[in-house]
Amino acid sequence: MLFIPNILQRLLRFVLLWLLLIFLKAGDLTKDSRIFLAVSSFFRRTDKLLWLLMLTISTFSLILLKSVSRAMNTDYFKTQLVVTVAGLLAALVLSFIDYESIASFWYLIAGFSVFIMLYTMFFGISVQGSEGVNARAWISLAGRTFQTSELVKICFMLTYAKHISVLRVQNKINHPLHVVLLALHAAVPVLLCHVQGDDGAAIVFFFMFLCMSLGGGVQLRYFILLGALVAVSVPVLWKFVLSEYQIKRFTSVYNLDDPSIQLNEGYQQVQGRISIGSGQLTGKGLFNGPRVETNLVTFQHSDFIFSVAGEELGFIGCTAIIVLLLVYLLRVLYIASKARDDLGRCMCFGFFGLIALQSVSNIGMCLALLPVMGVTLPFFSAGGSSAVCLYLGFGLIQSVYMHRPDANVPHLRSTRTLKMNFRKLNA
Numbered sequence: 001m002l003f004i005p006n007i008l009q010r011l012l013r014f015v016l017l018w019l020l021l022i023f024l025k026a027g028d029l030t031k032d033s034r035i036f037l038a039v040s041s042f043f044r045r046t047d048k049l050l051w052l053l054m055l056t057i058s059t060f061s062l063i064l065l066k067s068v069s070r071a072m073n074t075d076y077f078k079t080q081l082v083v084t085v086a087g088l089l090a091a092l093v094l095s096f097i098d099y100e101s102i103a104s105f106w107y108l109i110a111g112f113s114v115f116i117m118l119y120t121m122f123f124g125i126s127v128q129g130s131e132g133v134n135a136r137a138w139i140s141l142a143g144r145t146f147q148t149s150e151l152v153k154i155c156f157m158l159t160y161a162k163h164i165s166v167l168r169v170q171n172k173i174n175h176p177l178h179v180v181l182l183a184l185h186a187a188v189p190v191l192l193c194h195v196q197g198d199d200g201a202a203i204v205f206f207f208m209f210l211c212m213s214l215g216g217g218v219q220l221r222y223f224i225l226l227g228a229l230v231a232v233s234v235p236v237l238w239k240f241v242l243s244e245y246q247i248k249r250f251t252s253v254y255n256l257d258d259p260s261i262q263l264n265e266g267y268q269q270v271q272g273r274i275s276i277g278s279g280q281l282t283g284k285g286l287f288n289g290p291r292v293e294t295n296l297v298t299f300q301h302s303d304f305i306f307s308v309a310g311e312e313l314g315f316i317g318c319t320a321i322i323v324l325l326l327v328y329l330l331r332v333l334y335i336a337s338k339a340r341d342d343l344g345r346c347m348c349f350g351f352f353g354l355i356a357l358q359s360v361s362n363i364g365m366c367l368a369l370l371p372v373m374g375v376t377l378p379f380f381s382a383g384g385s386s387a388v389c390l391y392l393g394f395g396l397i398q399s400v401y402m403h404r405p406d407a408n409v410p411h412l413r414s415t416r417t418l419k420m421n422f423r424k425l426n427a
Contacts, residue, residue, distance in 0.1 A: 087391025094395030211353030276310030283314030
């Protein structure tokens with residue numbers, strides 16, 4: 001399996017170096033040849049498998065949204081296409097920048113995150129969602145809505161990773177006081193999201209905090225203590241913190257056979273499950289799903305995009321989505337193992353936590369195994385702010401890989417150096 005990519009990689013290098021020789025002058029490399037050299041350097045350093053996965057997932061998403069657009073007044077395909085292209089270009093730019101240079105501005109990133117969350121809390125837009133959700137989590141930006149917590153997730157990935165890396169350098173990662181400070185760091189976005197009414201995002205932040213802390217080397221005893229605190233606080237949260245619609249979400253998911261629940265708070269999950277089951281093994285065919293066309297499943301373009309794949313592509317399509325996301329997550333963990341420092345490794349664990357929790361939560365609620373959280377399926381669901389910010393996270397992970405210890409690429413300064421490398425390639 002590894003033989004074919006190596007052959008393709010060598011062939012690509014050969015072609016690029018051969019083109020460079022054409023543009024050589026007697027002295028140094030020409031401007032055009034330096035461009036080719038930069039392209040060759042990028043292909044050698046970047047994680048090509050992660051790029052392939054990203055492009056495959058993005059294409060899959062666009063196909064599903066093209067089908068959904070049949071039943072909607074909004075053309076989600078065109079919107080997502082623009083967002084995808086913009087996100088991939090932004091990721092490309094970010095991958096060239098050393099992630100450590102970006103994280104060095106952690107204080108500005110942290111301050112901006114708190115400011116934009118507070119601004120959203122007081123001046124944001126309240127969006128009425130399904131089953132009583134009324135979260136003030138969006139702002140108006142250039143005539144469109146933007147969910148600020150999506151951007152703050154990427155900012156948190158940077159600031160919290162920086163926090164952990166500094167403590168590890170100082171050998172204070174397991175000092176009780178600093179563990180408490182780490183928890184307070186994570187508590188800021190969690191509490192701000194809760195106050196906004198977006199508890200789904202709050203849970204995502206909490207899981208990112210767990211993954212990054214675990215990857216950063218926080219001792220297991222602190223996780224056990226945290227688990228005990230969560231267990232003790234559940235009754236209090238249930239009685240005094242959770243809203244009525246949130247409690248109904250937990251109770252309805254395990255009582256979907258009740259006709260009264262099927263027509264009310266359980267309607268979305270029941271219809272989503274029916275759509276997925278109706279596709280059977282191979283589905284009803286792309287762009288041929290009758291339930292998709294009649295928009296029987298509310299929010300099928302975002303929260304329930306998985307039901308579209310189930311109806312039109314069947315079990316095979318659903319399995320393809322799960323496998324793609326699983327391989328993507330495993331690749332992120334692989335990059336974490338190759339990171340040059342604690343900062344890069346923790347960033348990868350944060351991105352892993354973000355994608356993993358949202359994937360499990362979204363697919364779980366579409367299958368009626370978990371309560372509805374209002375969490376989208378990463379890279380698949382429609383949503384400009386969510387998609388662009390996820391692509392930014394992807395760019396940062398590529399930056400970690402491109403700046404790994406064994407990614408040093410020689411800078412070719414002269415014709416002689418290039419010819420030596422050219423001969424080495426043919427050896």
